[in-house]
Amino acid sequence: MHDVVIVGAGPVGLFLACELGLAGCSVLVLEREPAPGSPWRADPLGMRGLPAGSVEAFYRRGMLDPLLTASGVHDAPGPYPEADEPRPPRGVGHLAGMVLDPAKVDLAALPFRLPNPAMDGMLTSLEAIETVLSERASKLGVEIRRGVTVSALTQGDESVVAHAGGHAYAARWLVGCDGGRSAVRGLAGFEFTGSEPLFTGYVMLATVAGPDEWSPGINLTPTGMYLRMPAEGHIGMMDFDGGAFDRSRQPTRDHLQAVLRRVSGTGVTLSDVHRVSSFTDRAMQATTYRLGRVLLAGDAAHIHSPLGGQGLNLGIGDAVNLGWKLAATVQGYAPDGLVDTYTRERHPVGAWVLDWTRAQAAVMRPDPHGQAVQALIRDLLGTRDGTTHVYEKVSGTSIRCDLGGEHPLTGRNAPDFRLGDGTRLGGLLQDGRAVALDFSTDRRLREPAASRLSRLRYAAGTAKNDLGLGAVLVRPDGIVAWADDRDFDRTAFDRAADQWLGGPKT
Template sequence: MHTTDVTDTSSHEVVIAGGGPTGLMLASELALAGVDVAIVERRADQTLAGSRAGGLHARTLEELDQRGIVERFLAEGQVAQRCGFASTKLDLSDFPSRHACTLGLWQNRIEHLLALRAEELGVHFHRERSVEDFVQDEGGVTIKTSEGLVLRAAYLVGCDGGRSIVRKRAGIAFPGWDATESNLLAEVEMSEPPPLGIHRTAQGTYSFGKRDYEIRNGEILYKDGGPIRVMVPEASASARGEPTLDELRAALIATCGTDYGLHSPTWISRFTDAARQAASYRDRRVLLAGDAAHVHSPVGGQGLNTGVQDAMNLGWKLAQVVQGVSPEALLDTYHAERHPVGARVLRYAMAGATLLRQDDGIGALRDTLGELLVLDEPRKRLAGDLSGLGIRYDLGPGHPQLGRRMPDLDLITDDGPCRVFSLLHDGRAVLLDLGGGTAGNASLARSSGRLRCLSARPVGPWELPVIGTVTPPTGVLIRPDGYVAWVGEGSARGLDEALRTWCGVHAA
């Protein structure tokens, strides 16, 4: 892993606090755009990552595909054409996406692959350090880290988790709901085999699984040997601090009547159903992403995916501001677009955690919702949100495609066939002329360093998740994160404003 030399001071255009999935994805996006970016990470190596999260949702896979790296993840994971809401499995097989699935892959492998990507792009790492404090001024941020290192940057992004020092030092409020239950999650060795699978009792839900498994016909099949991944409820929701092996042992005995001879923990962590969201994702030159901006129950596996998608939304915008392509006002769209998504994630996580509680009333509600969610319309609506495929940013009225992720259509161009996502590999915006005469503008050609312009003919129907088949536009402006910022319907009306707002370029 590339690490910067140990010095007392260092300067970068952007400093990221935290090298988890969100920080790694954001750093890679910035480096892809040519920004000098550094990560401050307390761990000495990415192999020390735990495995709290265990999957990538459909939209996250699409975004990795947009950068040409999704195959690295698919090669190591297990595909299931569904996503989960509490105990209900929602079918994704009829969603119009090349990645209409959830990929089972533990967080330590996700982080490893994202770290390799960051290394390939030349991201700097200040390891075995953490951000302790910072001071903002008109020209940038001076950041104090542990071990006496002082960093100077134009912007600081807190990707340092739910207890974010960056958020606290910035004074950004973190309103929400306190925990009503707490759970321990760990990977340990056990001398006695536990009952694998998910178990629900009056004391709460507990489970045993293994790191190595495969999905066959929709069922999880665990392989022999290896450590046990255990989740068990705690007696109190008020537990704090780093959990210990003795606390895990006591929780197992209270719930299961035995600790199964547990020993040799790889890692132990604690999570609750607390739900909180930063009041603002930005304070001048300081921004928040991932768990630093929103925390909630892990039910549904939304946390890691929401963080990675935060990074995709923020990365190109921050790069354009740092490089002087766009004004600082572009950063305000990060909060405007991602805060509502985070609020919706909190709502679903709270609902999902509630539905897993074991009492007769909740059981009746769970059964009732299960009957509704086999119907196409409610299933597609909920699965669209949970998978990320149905997200729409509010970019105003217009064609149904506006503000939604661009489908990965097959295209016929003058240079031969291609697909949409392949056009986004280098992280630039794309202006597609699909018959409206929008891509031949001479001024756009002079701006081709920031914008790719081409004429193409789509093959097949134009279909959107949840919405269905729509009338094909005559042109689209696709942002670097894959969302459509302008739709042409027979003319170039509105294109100049869209180019100025999102790309920092002008049509003639």
């Protein structure tokens, strides 16, 4: 019996498998597709914008350089490690099709930001992401079985069994990372609620015969939106038909051409359509991410439109949050209820992303109301405050988990502190342990209790910029569990360590 069975070998399932494998858990990944790779995962159809939060997750596990190589990116997405101050982002993306100006981001207004090699988003592909994660999972002893379709689940008090093709796969825990049409979600009985769509979206690879009168990039029009990608014939578009066409039937060339002409306002001609897929802005979320010994992560837990590129970022955030908590639970040292903090912390983030994409769909509506709101939003995005607010949201810097601490850094993503010897917090997190940083002159933390050393790294010294802090306790997922100013009380640190790291193995 494995410690954990993960259903789904996409980016979320593989990242979670790596987190669990890094902690020493035995992990089996079951994937429905018989082989990795497909045109929908490779360049150009598989191209994705990976937001800063996800890039940072790869950085903190030592996988950023392999990802850059696999993605064909030859320079780091953010500032160089020796930079003293954060640099403006090279791109901020768009809000409801309205492209933002990165020069308008006010970095001074963003809390607790320090320069690091992963402060910017990057372009990559699903294929590149999955290649890097699959190789890492294999090195960590994770087993991946492909061509396996889960058809039933049975739960007991101490285990859960996935049934597939006459085989039974038993584990102490099972996590569904099997996408928006998750079999695990349905088989386990999760409630999935939300809102119905306003539009049908299309992504296609086509041959365009002409005329060449439609604009490159993202184009928000009075009748919808279309995207002319850099790769020739790679096209996206959104048609506000109430989601009527999504997967109800295979879209023909004539239908796609009619939609493209309508939303672009041009006479563009498609001579051939090689591949096409559709989607909607349907926004749904599981009411809980755990039922018994079954958990959900990624699109299995929440679906929404791809507006703003938040889906992949949200799923990887789920995996990073859940991985160390589930590992601690499996290995017997987790504090009571630790695994339940996964739903408590990640469900509100998922709910926010659903609302964020709903708001964008509403702004894009091709009617007088939508047009009026668009004009208002454009005015706001023309200001530093407006652009900074959007950047803070989409980059993840505004996320704060309610951990109950009084310090304003508690519950936030940790800044990438750099010690005097050049050691960076991102490097200290690579082995998946929590980190205690002691900036005090009298080393008030000293070495933590021996019972915690297997899951807590201790680093002391002056920092390039300690933000006025005396010490910080950072969870394995990079969230600050406790922070205090220079005259801190060691007792408060011990309480926080007990709350999140627990005691000796039982």
